């Protein structure tokens with residue numbers, strides 16, 4: 001039984017928020033608290049460190065979400081894989097090179113705001129609020145909620161609320177890492193006709209995507225697109241259909257060989273088995289909120305056998 005040797009904190013969480021066979025909490029790597037959602041259609045794990053979905057496995061399917069075997073599970077560090085929450089900035093901080101890429105949300109400890117379940121769904125809400133440390137680098141009061149809904153698909157909703165007295169502007173991404181059998185056989189559909197910038201050539205002019213995207217080298221592109229994207233993976237025999245709302249940008253990234261070798265928390269050949277397709281708001285799609293206002297970025301992951 002998972003609770004046999006659980007810590008008092010984990011036992012308390014399971015007493016307060018657990019539901020046998022539907023919602024449970026366990027201690028994970030690095031001592032991080034992991035929420036496990038389950039229902040008759042599958043299971044999903046979310047780490048309270050970073051508010052990060054770590055796994056999603058619909059019943060009868062291979063794992064959907066990828067995580068590096070070299071991932072680091074340490075306070076203040078980002079976990080390589082899953083669906084990192086990039087907020088309140090995407091990529092390098094626009095001015096401060098001393099600050100971590102992709103903001104602070106993915107390296108902070110989130111709190112449980114609530115759980116609920118029904119015959120069809122198991123749900124978890126996590127919340128993150130400003131701290132003296134965040135105010136020191138980003139002088140705005142905020143409340144961030146991550147709402148994960150496991151039903152016959154997986155939905156992830158990131159809601160930002162301005163709880164301060166001044167407007168603020170942020171960029172963001174649900175930086176999902178997806179499992180593929182063999183990247184050379186994969187293609188990404190749905191971005192044909194969309195404008196994109198190539199992050200590997202900073203300052204390069206926008207281009208227009210003409211074809212489904214295939215992968216033969218490091219690929220790191222930011223598309224202006226608000227539509228659905230499909231990861232076609234003949235190796236596994238499935239399509240991952242990534243639908244979204246509240247997002248004007250889609251990022252497609254595979255590090256390929258050289259970048260994989262440069263990342264200490266990424267195996268040299270792991271690029272073969274993963275692909276990032278990220279629902280985001282970057283550049284012209286940055287979001288400005290007036291005091292009291294909220295914005296939700298929402299992702300739905302559906303698995304279609306092919």
Ligand code: TA6
Pocket residue numbers: 078091101102175199220251253276278
């Ligand atoms: O999403 C693409 C990207 O911005 C890449 O440029 C690469 O840096 C990736 O994110 C991973 O960033 P991380 O800070 O998690 O190593």
